[in-house]
Amino acid sequence: MTPKPKRITDIGPPNYEKFLPPVVKRNYGQWKYHEILSPGVLVHVAESGEKLYTVRAASPRLLSVHTIRLFADLADKYCGGYLRFTSRNNVEFLLTDEKQIEPLKGDLAAAGYPVGGTGRTISNIVHTQGWVHCHSSATDASGLVKSMMDGLFPYFAEEKLPAKLRIAVACCLNMCGAVHCSDIAVLGVHRRPPKVRHDILPNVCEVPTLIASCPTGAIRPATVNGKQSVEVIEEQCMYCGNCYTVCPAMPLNDPDNDGISIWVGGKVSNARSTPKFTKLAIPFLPNNPPRWPEVVEAVEKIVTTYAEHAKPFERLGEWIERVGWPRFFQLTGFEFTRYHIDDFKHAGLTFARSAHLKF
Amino acid sequence: MAEQNGKSKTKLLDELEKGPWPSFVREIKKTSDVSPTCDDLLGQLELSYEERKGHWKHGGIVGVMGYGGGVIGRYSDVPEQFPKVAHFHTMRVNQPSGWFYTSDALRTLCGIWERHGSGLTNMHGSTGDIVFLGTKTDELEPTFAELTKAGFDLGGSGSCVRTPSACVGPARCEHACYDTLKLCNDLTHAYQDELHRPPFPYKFKFKCAGCPNDCVAAVARADLSIIGIWKDEIQQDDAAVAEYAAKGLDIQKNVCEQCPSKCMNWDGKKLTIENKDCVRCMHCINAMPKALRPGKERGAAILIGSKAPIVQGALLSSVLIPFVPEAELMETLKELVSRIWEFWDEYGKNRERVGELIQRVGMANFLDAIGLDPAPEMVTAPRDNPYIFFREEAAK
Numbered sequence: 008m009t010p011k012p013k014r015i016t017d018i019g020p021p022n023y024e025k026f027l028p029p030v031v032k033r034n035y036g037q038w039k040y041h042e043i044l045s046p047g048v049l050v051h052v053a054e055s056g057e058k059l060y061t062v063r064a065a066s067p068r069l070l071s072v073h074t075i076r077l078f079a080d081l082a083d084k085y086c087g088g089y090l091r092f093t094s095r096n097n098v099e100f101l102l103t104d105e106k107q108i109e110p111l112k113g114d115l116a117a118a119g120y121p122v123g124g125t126g127r128t129i130s131n132i133v134h135t136q137g138w139v140h141c142h143s144s145a146t147d148a149s150g151l152v153k154s155m156m157d158g159l160f161p162y163f164a165e166e167k168l169p170a171k172l173r174i175a176v177a178c179c180l181n182m183c184g185a186v187h188c189s190d191i192a193v194l195g196v197h198r199r200p201p202k203v204r205h206d207i208l209p210n211v212c213e214v215p216t217l218i219a220s221c222p223t224g225a226i227r228p229a230t231v232n233g234k235q236s237v238e239v240i241e242e243q244c245m246y247c248g249n250c251y252t253v254c255p256a257m258p259l260n261d262p263d264n265d266g267i268s269i270w271v272g273g274k275v276s277n278a279r280s281t282p283k284f285t286k287l288a289i290p291f292l293p294n295n296p297p298r299w300p301e302v303v304e305a306v307e308k309i310v311t312t313y314a315e316h317a318k319p320f321e322r323l324g325e326w327i328e329r330v331g332w333p334r335f336f337q338l339t340g341f342e343f344t345r346y347h348i349d350d351f352k353h354a355g356l357t358f359a360r361s362a363h364l365k366f
Numbered sequence: 367m368a369e370q371n372g373k374s375k376t377k378l379l380d381e382l383e384k385g386p387w388p389s390f391v392r393e394i395k396k397t398s399d400v401s402p403t404c405d406d407l408l409g410q411l412e413l414s415y416e417e418r419k420g421h422w423k424h425g426g427i428v429g430v431m432g433y434g435g436g437v438i439g440r441y442s443d444v445p446e447q448f449p450k451v452a453h454f455h456t457m458r459v460n461q462p463s464g465w466f467y468t469s470d471a472l473r474t475l476c477g478i479w480e481r482h483g484s485g486l487t488n489m490h491g492s493t494g495d496i497v498f499l500g501t502k503t504d505e506l507e508p509t510f511a512e513l514t515k516a517g518f519d520l521g522g523s524g525s526c527v528r529t530p531s532a533c534v535g536p537a538r539c540e541h542a543c544y545d546t547l548k549l550c551n552d553l554t555h556a557y558q559d560e561l562h563r564p565p566f567p568y569k570f571k572f573k574c575a576g577c578p579n580d581c582v583a584a585v586a587r588a589d590l591s592i593i594g595i596w597k598d599e600i601q602q603d604d605a606a607v608a609e610y611a612a613k614g615l616d617i618q619k620n621v622c623e624q625c626p627s628k629c630m631n632w633d634g635k636k637l638t639i640e641n642k643d644c645v646r647c648m649h650c651i652n653a654m655p656k657a658l659r660p661g662k663e664r665g666a667a668i669l670i671g672s673k674a675p676i677v678q679g680a681l682l683s684s685v686l687i688p689f690v691p692e693a694e695l696m697e698t699l700k701e702l703v704s705r706i707w708e709f710w711d712e713y714g715k716n717r718e719r720v721g722e723l724i725q726r727v728g729m730a731n732f733l734d735a736i737g738l739d740p741a742p743e744m745v746t747a748p749r750d751n752p753y754i755f756f757r758e759e760a761a762k
Contacts, residue, residue, distance in 0.1 A: 157385030
């Protein structure tokens with residue numbers, strides 16, 4: 008009998024050094040400054056005087072192997088086979104020959120992957136799986152992103168904003184994307200408590216784990232038709248879906264009540280102001296696939312209002328803090344409702360505790 | 367499946383092939399020659415678009431032998447209608463630091479996924495992994511064998527160390543205050559066991575950002591946020607400052623007046639920075655990267671506790687150690703992390719992130735537990751309530 012080959016495990020990721028282009032290896036840690044040559048094109052200049060040109064192209068994040076091979080072929084053709092992806096899922100080609108920038112841009116445009124997203128633009132929208140692959144999504148993510156970016160495309164391809172603007176989509180409160188700190192967050196929400204499937208619950212779920220999963224303590228043990236199950240105290244449920252993640256007998260998908268909420272003014276950068284959470288702008292818009300026109304319209308309204316009123320370098324949240332939230336609602340025309348007033352932990356911190364008022 | 371009797375079966379999704387932004391629907395359709403799952407994935411997604419609800423079921427424990435994570439079990443809730451996606455599991459593949467690749471490495475990954483899965487990926491998932499989207503249970507081991515043979519390994523899922531990630535760092539950024547790519551790689555390799563075999567109450571994320579611009583959202587998304595910073599003075603090139611002014615940058619209005627600590631003065635010729643008042647926010651450096659650069663004494667601030675809302679509400683990370691020199695980062699982190707995990711392991715509740723644990727037990731108790739002294743950099747202000755729980759040994 009031939010011995011089984013040894014199973015390889017725990018080798019970790021490959022070392023990044025073998026994927027770095029030679030120009031990066033030569034100038035690693037020795038970059039002096041950078042400039043934006045045009046939207047989507049950067050030049051980094053090293054202490055040595057060497058230059059590295061970056062061409063950033065849009066990606067839908069969900070990529071077929073064919074498209075990845077297309078990117079690989081373009082990297083071979085223009086930059087010695089070296090490329091990278093960004094934290095916002097753009098693809099970046101790393102060139103040393105400035106003359107190759109325009110031909111590469113041409114090939115990318117012809118293939119349908121336009122260049123942009125640097126500087127004072129809207130870069131790619133980070134997003135989650137949605138209906139393509141998630142169990143708890145209250146909406147689709149890829150379709151929302153596609154619809155919004157089609158509408159906002161001029162802001163990706165040209166520097167038309169006071170500062171960068173980062174949009175993120177998460178299809179439920181679990182927020183696999185960092186939407187809680189983006190300039191604009193589009194968040195799928197459920198609005199009704201889970202419907203308990205008493206018929207299958209005892210077979211597929213551990214009741215103590217299920218009860219412990221609820222952040223507001225809204226789930227209690229109950230006996231239904233002589234079988235162990237649970238009940239939901241509906242007034243305490245805020246539809247986070249945490250119970251459904253640990254127990255598939257607690258589905259909360261509901262076409263008429265699931266939809267979209269829109270949040271604004273977050274940031275992760277420390278530039279000027281400290282990092283901030285997003286705040287509620289619109290509590291609910293309907294799911295209206297395939298193009299979500301209500302959502303696209305609302306996001307475009309926020310972007311154009313910000314572009315018109317903010318000062319250079321001011322991020323969306325910084326602009327709103329300067330002019331005040333009443334003016335944000337007035338300028339956008341969004342309705343301020345009871346849902347905009349926080350009632351979770353530390354809610355009082357967001358009450359206006361002064362007589363600083365603008366009229 | 368794309369057509370039946372000359373009519374498209376994905377009328378709603380077809381709408382999303384139009385427009386200037388690259389289309390995910392076209393990406394899915396492109397894989398029709400890779401795997402038959404493509405048709406049923408499109409079919410089920412079209413159904414979701416018609417009915418306005420998702421059709422996936424959570425979980426089921428699937429994985430590769432010896433690992434407790436890296437594979438997300440996914441099942442259709444309409445398998446009779448779409449049998450080819452009845453099982454449609456995701457594999458998370460640990461990305462190289464900074465998401466750098468060669469074309470050959472990408473082709474290797476594509477070949478593996480074409481042989482064993484749907485041919486669809488995410489480049490990349492939210493945490494940073496390469497995501498292989500959709501395969502059957504019996505393809506998991508063969509995929510894993512080919513991946514490891516090619517030098518790749520799975521990333522994290524569940525209550526484990528999640529795949530660490532890093533910004534582009536010193537590979538292409540003049541702001542990098544430490545080697546984010548190396549630290550990310552070293553951390554990932556140091557914690558392979560904790561990454562593959564979930565040992566914790568819940569997930570634990572590391573993110574390495576090279577400067578306070580934080581391009582990997584470490585302050586918002588990592589339980590341990592390692593954010594590059596410098597201690598000495600901003601490096602200043604007066605000639606380059608003058609060049610920015612000559613080119614039309616309003617230095618008074620757009621640099622000095624937007625400085626949060628008002629530590630800069632521009633007299634029309636010379637920029638003066640009161641460095642001891644600087645909070646290292648990066649604004650002036652971002653506005654004039656040719657003229658201003660982080661100082662030379664570089665390292666990182668270590669912050670703890672950020673997370674998305676589930677379970678007890680979203681948190682941003684807060685300062686734990688204001689400055690660690692770059693040379694001491696890895697050793698400091700290893701010591702710190704072992705103490706944090708020991709405490710979290712003992713006192714954390716199921717599905718309680720370390721940030722929530724700190725909220726529940728109090729930062730002071732947490733600091734006692736991990737053996738760190740309190741420091742004024744950790745708070746925006748001292749407490750404003752008088753409910754001080756004095757310890758017995760402090761009172762007489």
